[in-house]
Amino acid sequence: MTVAAVAPRTPAAGAGLARGDRIVAVNGHPLRDAIDFQFHAGDERLELTVERDGVTGTKRLRRHGPGLGLELAPPRPGDITTCANKCVFCFIHQLPKGMRKSLYVKDDDFRLSFLHGNYITLSDLDEASFERIIEQRLSPLYISVHATDPELRYALLGRPRHSAEILPRLERLAKAGIRMHAQIVLCPDLNDGTHLERTVFELAPLHPHVSTTAIVPVGLTRHRERLPALRSLTADEARALVATVEGWQRRWLAELGSRFVFLADEIYLLADVPLPPAAAYEGFAIAEDGIGLVRKFEDGFHRSITRRRRVARAGALTVVTGALFAPRLRALLADSGSDPATIRVAAVPNDFFGPAIGVAGLLTGRDIQRHLAAQPDLGRAVLVPAVAVRDGDGIFLDDLTPADLARDLGVPVRVIQPTPSALLTAIRDS
Numbered sequence: 001m002t003v004a005a006v007a008p009r010t011p012a013a014g015a016g017l018a019r020g021d022r023i024v025a026v027n028g029h030p031l032r033d034a035i036d037f038q039f040h041a042g043d044e045r046l047e048l049t050v051e052r053d054g055v056t057g058t059k060r061l062r063r064h065g066p067g068l069g070l071e072l073a074p075p076r077p078g079d080i081t082t083c084a085n086k087c088v089f090c091f092i093h094q095l096p097k098g099m100r101k102s103l104y105v106k107d108d109d110f111r112l113s114f115l116h117g118n119y120i121t122l123s124d125l126d127e128a129s130f131e132r133i134i135e136q137r138l139s140p141l142y143i144s145v146h147a148t149d150p151e152l153r154y155a156l157l158g159r160p161r162h163s164a165e166i167l168p169r170l171e172r173l174a175k176a177g178i179r180m181h182a183q184i185v186l187c188p189d190l191n192d193g194t195h196l197e198r199t200v201f202e203l204a205p206l207h208p209h210v211s212t213t214a215i216v217p218v219g220l221t222r223h224r225e226r227l228p229a230l231r232s233l234t235a236d237e238a239r240a241l242v243a244t245v246e247g248w249q250r251r252w253l254a255e256l257g258s259r260f261v262f263l264a265d266e267i268y269l270l271a272d273v274p275l276p277p278a279a280a281y282e283g284f285a286i287a288e289d290g291i292g293l294v295r296k297f298e299d300g301f302h303r304s305i306t307r308r309r310r311v312a313r314a315g316a317l318t319v320v321t322g323a324l325f326a327p328r329l330r331a332l333l334a335d336s337g338s339d340p341a342t343i344r345v346a347a348v349p350n351d352f353f354g355p356a357i358g359v360a361g362l363l364t365g366r367d368i369q370r371h372l373a374a375q376p377d378l379g380r381a382v383l384v385p386a387v388a389v390r391d392g393d394g395i396f397l398d399d400l401t402p403a404d405l406a407r408d409l410g411v412p413v414r415v416i417q418p419t420p421s422a423l424l425t426a427i428r429d430s
């Protein structure tokens with residue numbers, strides 16, 4: 001494992017570790033990956049075998065709290081286990097050619113599931129990996145289920161070479177005490193209706209080991225040449241689904257003590273119905289999957305507003321978001337007393353991926369540039385949500401930078417974290 005960063009005044013810094021060091025063993029245990037490091041580095045006294053400039057040495061650390069002050073480099077693409085599936089809805093298959101390489105990595109790696117919450121299918125998980133998950137208690141894991149009917153799931157996964165039935169695999173992990181979050185990518189006419197009901201009702205007996213089941217809508221881009229015909233959920237279907245899931249949630253809340261099944265924010269926005277209250281998300285365990293993020297943002301926005309006296313200083317500015325969230329953001333800003341002529345919400349259509357993609361996180365720099373260039377006045381600044389740029393280097397999906405955008409538009413562009421206080425502070429200070 002390569003050290004990516006060492007925080008000052010921490011056990012790692014005190015032991016003399018530095019960026020670029022390779023940690024090859026902890027207390028005599030050789031490391032395969034970051035999970036082995038976490039697993040073996042829990043002791044109070046640690047002896048790290050470290051390589052630096054071709055020389056192997058030992059560093060001794062004493063842990064004073066949960067962190068060591070050490071950041072490990074992420075795995076290289078070649079070290080990641082990739083999937084052998086060809087899911088009919090796979091977003092990666094719907095990317096146009098010529099984008100940066102890392103976007104095409106089809107990871108299906110239980111280590112990334114444990115470390116970062118990536119969803120995995122378990123379809124070709126080998127026995128050694130199963131044993132490792134159980135031995136090292138890699139919990140929770142995030143599992144793409146899609147359907148429990150074996151034949152239907154096999155078809156949804158694109159009829160891969162290996163595709164063991166999902167329920168026995170989940171049962172095995174559940175029996176070993178591994179907690180799981182299940183996900184269903186909902187494809188109208190394929191795994192909805194009675195198929196969805198079967199899937200959810202076959203997963204519920206595995207609660208609490210399967211803690212949650214997330215239903216997310218299929219995302220279809222305009223780049224689907226030679227891919228199976230699929231369609232998006234309609235607004236009427238989304239409304240019917242909300243009603244069905246509310247009924248299931250009431251039942252499981254009574255029977256299991258948890259609502260167990262949760263709908264993606266996108267489904268409520270598409271249905272144009274109120275989002276559930278914060279308590280209905282039961283701690284927001286799967287917010288990263290788009291389940292409850294909007295509720296969290298809206299509640300946080302109202303709390304932040306009551307603490308602030310002034311939302312904006314004089315002069316207009318433009319806040320960028322996706323078409324789906326724009327009406328909610330306009331309503332929030334109106335509630336805060338801001339003048340829509342002063343703080344303009346730009347609902348940027350997604351021309352690159354197509355109109356069915358309405359989230360801010362998949363906007364490209366060029367789509368933002370094109371939409372804003374057609375506006376009569378952008379005001380004193382443009383605020384862009386950080387979800388639209390890549391972590392680390394802050395570049396848009398199409399490799400445009402915020403600086404390119406600012407130069408083209410002739411106004412400052414600020415990248416804003418997607419939190420209410422960051423947005424309100426940027427509106428006040430920009």
Ligand code: SF4
Pocket residue numbers: 083084085086087089090091092093105106107108121157
């Ligand atoms: S598991 Fe399916 S959706 Fe995920 S990367 Fe593989 S083919 Fe794509």
